[in-house]
Amino acid sequence: MGVAEDAKVRSVLAALTLLALLSHTNGIAEGPEAARLAPGPRAAGQHRRLKRGWIWKQLFVPEEDPTLRVIGQLKSDSDRGEFGIQYILSGEGAGDAFEIDEYSGEIRTLKKLDREEKAFYVLQAQAINRRSQEPEEPQSEFIIKVQDVNDNAPQFPDEPYVASVPEMCPTGTTVVQVTATDADDPMFGNNAKLIYSILQGEPYFSVEPKTGIIVTSWPDMDREAKEEYLVVVQVKDMLGLSGGYSASTTVTVSLSDINDNGPIFQHHLYTFAIPEDAVAGTTVGTVKAEDADTGINARMTYSLQIDLQENATFTIRTDPLTQEGVVLLAKPLDYETKRRYVVVAEAINEETDPRFLPLDEFSDRTTLKIMVHDLDEPPVFLSPFYEWKVAENAAAGIAVGVVSARDTDAANDAVRYSFDKRSDAAKAFAIDPLNGTISIAKALDRETSAWHNVTVFARETTQKRLSSSVVASIKVLDINDNAPQLAGRYQPYVCEGAQAGELIQLLSATDLDEPSQGHHFYFSMVPDKHINPNFTIRDNQDNTAGIVARRSTFTRKDRRRYLLPVVVTDSGSPALSSTATLTISVCSCQPAGHCPSGGVEALALSMGVSLQTFVTLLVCLVLAAADPLS
Known part of the structure; x- marks a missing residue:
């Protein structure tokens, strides 16, 4: 039961207790005075007594009790023991978990109850006059509270636990907090009062008994000696007293690395050989320094001492995956000039921390002896x-x-x-x-x-x-040795309703050459002493040009096509040009300007066949394809 629910129960019980006290102070009496106030046959017009009171003990029932027992009694102060009042019980659990003796008002349990399933029951009680069948008391509400017994063992809902602390951390460093829960009532006795202890993991770790906070208790724990510990924590309810329940959980504690080790070369002297014809960048050999740390703390860089002349001939590179020092040839070798090199290599940690080591212990040195082999070299x-x-x-x-x-x-x-x-x-x-x-x-x-x-x-x-x-x-x-050409096989057409100044076709050009300043094309018509009365070329000065109608009222009846020579000139030195003659068809265009038959007519004309002949041939081909015997 939660804290809010328990507070509600306490408030109701306090109110009921106060109500009982008020009832007794408002005229409830015993002995002769009670007999005087006891109900009897009413005379005509006699008024009922307004002040009544309920009498009952505070009702509790222990959970998990299999014995069916009387847990309390409800009684009206008007009840004189003559069985003239009928007691009625209703509400939560009435008839299922509880019953009432209708004559005595005694309340009995009918089954074993579980507080963790339901902590209290809200019921209503009535006292009815058996003769008049009218209430002797107003219906009242009361609570039966289920008392807790220690029937639940504590549990660790978040187990297993995994934690990490830095190696060499001071004693008392917090590792992790383990938290157990107990379904019993924390407000009743010690059933849910928990206490923690260490079963395994001492003397390196300890636990705060009340909070479950695990702390280190051993100084100078070294990851390089032992990286992982298994801590077993036990929790007991009833503050660890006998008769309670217990549970345990495991905490895997790993020591995270700190940089408390420097690199150490495996050998004090490395000897390599390289042929004199090796090219710059050739791998001479590898050296390796070991570092007992891990991760960023084990990362190192290699270098060659700069006070030796041989360092100009060789370089060293750090392999980020293997943490090896790769010795490379930096410039060509010549056996006849120099046959042996002695180089000092140094490995130093990328990350250093003077709290754990002196700075000079974060590095180590070794000597490299490099022998040059003589070869008969090609030119x-x-x-x-x-x-x-x-x-x-x-x-x-x-x-x-x-x-x-x-x-x-x-x-x-x-x-x-x-x-x-x-x-x-x-x-x-x-x-x-x-x-x-x-x-x-x-x-x-x-x-x-x-x-x-x-x-x-x-x-x-x-x-x-x-x-x-x-x-x-x-x-x-490049030189300008290719003339420009129109970019496509244009098939322009003009609608019969075209107006003077209307754009008929947009032209562009291509050129196989590649001038340094880029292409610039000029479009024009073939020079003639007569001006073309039908069309003109309008150069857009952006490597495109448009064919524009110079007049209106083109009709297929007058003429079906026009030939228009177009000259394209590049900007080379000397400039080159080409001429292409376009066939402009006259079309009876649809309202949207589309020419459905323009393409067919243009193809027929380009083949030198009349439209009528072309259509006849097309019909013959269709009929032949439809005849299965052809």
Whole structure:
């Protein structure tokens, strides 16, 4: 039962007690005085006594009691023991949980009750005069309260518990609070008074008996020695007295890491070997420092001491996944110049905390000895890549550029140059095998290929014929060698009701060239001494133009089509142009301006066939398709 519900019961009981006191002070008497006030046969016109009172004891019933018993008695102060009054019980539980002796007013239980299911019952009592069948007392409400017994064990509704505290935390650090609940009445005795204790986990942890707050009780707990503890907490009701119930729960306590360990290299000396032909970025080897911490506290960065000249030749990178130091070659090696390098590497924690370690203990050092192996090396190009530009109208034989390589070995053998013959780009260029000059072999066309990537080989003339390669990229620069064209196969038409100035068709153009300033097209009509009376071209100055009607009243009866030459000129130097003749059909347009037959007529006219012949052929084809024997 909740606190609010229990308060309601107490208020009702207090009111009933006060009512009983008031009833006794308002004239309820015993002995002769009571006999005088006792009811008898009424004379005509005799008035009923207005002041009556109920007499009953406070009613309680213990829960879980299987014995059917009398728990109280209701009695009117007008009852003289002559069985002249009938007592009636109604309300919650009447006839099911409780019954009343109609003669004596005694209330008995009919079954075992459970406080946790229902804590109190609200009933109504009546006292009826058996002769007149009228109430001797007004109907009154009273409460039967179910008294609690300790029949429920405490429970941990939120178990199991998982908690974490930092390692090395001070004694008394709060870990977690475990909370048990008990369904018994907390306001009645000690049935729901709980007390907590530790069954397992001492001496590292303790629990506050009344609150269930678990705290640390052992100093300097080290995660690296033991990371997880299992704490078992017991709770007892009745303040732990004998005869009560108990329950237990487990709390898994893990120690979170703090940075109380520095990195330590596995070896004091690492030896690596690398061939002298290794390129910059080649991995020389890896070193690893161990850190007993975890997570961010174990993260470290590696560096090379900057006071040694060898550090310019090598670098070290920290692998974020493995926490290894990856030693890399920073610049080319030469066995003939230097054969051995000695480098000092350092590992240092990213996060440091002077509360746990001195700052100099958050790092460690080791020595790297790197040996260079001698190799017969292939020729080396003076540049890692080459890129040149050439105009697309350059003549065959024009030199584009020169590649150069040399043998870096002491022998310094001669080098010969060649192309990768499998490359199509190599067919457009030639290379001088002695000096590496690349020249144009045939005419170039930017519109066909704007870039050529040529693989050049440099090969020694010795018996091993070691070789290396480099890519030469040649960009073909554009010249204005393509005339612009109309962007589509336009089939313009003009409606019979078109007005002068009406736009007939919007035109645009394309050009295979790629001028540096972008395209700009100019649209015009073929120059003629006579002005076209029917149409004109209006250049919109945005690379589009419109065909505009110059007159009105076009009719199919007068003429079905018009031919209009259109000239498109680009902005190149020199400028190029093209002329396209458009066929403008006259159409009997629908109200929305749509020309349903314009396309068919235009196709028929473009094929040199009359409309009537074309329709006849179309009908024949339809009939032939419908005849299954054809």
